[in-house]
Amino acid sequence: MSESEPEYPYKAYRRPMPATWWLRNRKYFLFMMRELSSVFVALFVLLYLYAFFLLSKGPVVYGEFQKSLRSGGFIAFYVVALLFAVYHSCTWFRLTAKIQVVRLGRWTVPGSLVTAGAFMGWIVASAAVVYFLAM
Amino acid sequence: MYKMDKGEPFWWGMFSVGGVVAALLVPVHIFLDGLAVPIGLLRADALSYERMLALVGHPLFKVYLFVLVVLPLYHAAHRIRFSLYDLGVKEFRISMDALCYGGALVGTGVVAYVLWGLL
Numbered sequence: 321m322s323e324s325e326p327e328y329p330y331k332a333y334r335r336p337m338p339a340t341w342w343l344r345n346r347k348y349f350l351f352m353m354r355e356l357s358s359v360f361v362a363l364f365v366l367l368y369l370y371a372f373f374l375l376s377k378g379p380v381v382y383g384e385f386q387k388s389l390r391s392g393g394f395i396a397f398y399v400v401a402l403l404f405a406v407y408h409s410c411t412w413f414r415l416t417a418k419i420q421v422v423r424l425g426r427w428t429v430p431g432s433l434v435t436a437g438a439f440m441g442w443i444v445a446s447a448a449v450v451y452f453l454a455m
Numbered sequence: 456m457y458k459m460d461k462g463e464p465f466w467w468g469m470f471s472v473g474g475v476v477a478a479l480l481v482p483v484h485i486f487l488d489g490l491a492v493p494i495g496l497l498r499a500d501a502l503s504y505e506r507m508l509a510l511v512g513h514p515l516f517k518v519y520l521f522v523l524v525v526l527p528l529y530h531a532a533h534r535i536r537f538s539l540y541d542l543g544v545k546e547f548r549i550s551m552d553a554l555c556y557g558g559a560l561v562g563t564g565v566v567a568y569v570l571w572g573l574l
Contacts, residue, residue, distance in 0.1 A: 337543060338543075339542050339543045342541070342542075352538070352541075355534045355535075355537070355538040355541075356538070358477070358527070358530055358531035358533075358534040358535065359531060359534075359535065361477045361481050361527050361530070361531060362527055362528055362530075362531035364481060364484070364485055364489070365481070365523065365524040365527050365528065366524070366528075366562070368484060368488060368523075368524065369520075369524045369565075369566055369569060371488070371502075371507075372507070372511055372520065372569065372570070372574065373569045373573065375504065375507055375508055375511060375574060376569075376573040376574055379504040379505075382504045382507075383504060386492075386502055389488075389489065389492075389493050390493040394489070394493070395489070395490065395493060395494070397489075398485055398489030398490050398493075399490070401485050401489065402482060402485045402486060402489070402490065405477070405481045405482040405485055406482050408474075408477055408478055408481075409477075409478040409479070409481075409482055412474050412475070412477075412478040413478060441479065442478065442479055445479040445480060445483070446479075446480075446482065446483035449480060449483045449484065449487070450483060450487065453487055453501070453510075454487055454491070454497050454501050
């Protein structure tokens with residue numbers, strides 16, 4: 321038993337589980353992909369920070385890095401990272417209504433409306449980033 | 456008896472806010488910085504040295520960048536920790552919590568150093 325697991329006052333049966341259990345069906349696989357999305361998100365933010373770090377090395381180094389981002393390898397990474405990031409966003413916003421029940425006075429906002437609000441928020445936030453960074 | 460880990464709510468909270476930041480802001484940044492400029496959808500100078508330097512010179516943008524980079528690290532640390540358990544990985548000599556959350560804490564320090572120390 322690992323150290324972090326709680327110690328119960330009784331012995332529980334632990335069903336043996338192979339490390340490939342998540343390949344057994346589609347739902348398990350998608351669950352694991354959702355978890356994996358966080359790795360791509362983390363890799364992207366670190367790469368994003370690295371680009372800013374290179375600003376401190378001067379225009380030549382920064383320019384070379386920006387040029388290298390046009391290589392096939394980087395583009396492939398960004399395409400995969402984007403797919404994972406969008407998957408994270410969709411699963412996250414779909415969960416919002418289940419986690420956060422919104423009440424206005426005596427009225428409970430329907431879950432579908434909360435989900436729609438979360439997706440609208442995503443669109444507004446994305447549009448704001450495009451406006452500030454790209455326009 | 457089962458003992459509650461007092462740190463757990465904090466890490467869950469960080470996971471949650473990191474997840475919100477990742478969900479709201481990361482896709483559009485990946486698209487803009489990784490794809491739109493390199494494949495020519497946006498003007499090439501959108502990410503130019505002068506433009507980015509001016510942007511990062513603004514304290515509000517630094518705070519934004521700090522939030523954008525740091526919080527998803529905690530989100531990832533939490534998910535990686537539980538995914539490793541799910542894959543059957545047992546504790547290493549250093550605890551998994553220390554490895555995953557420690558990584559996120561080190562990341563926070565690095566981000567702070569880059570943003571306030573170098574730029």
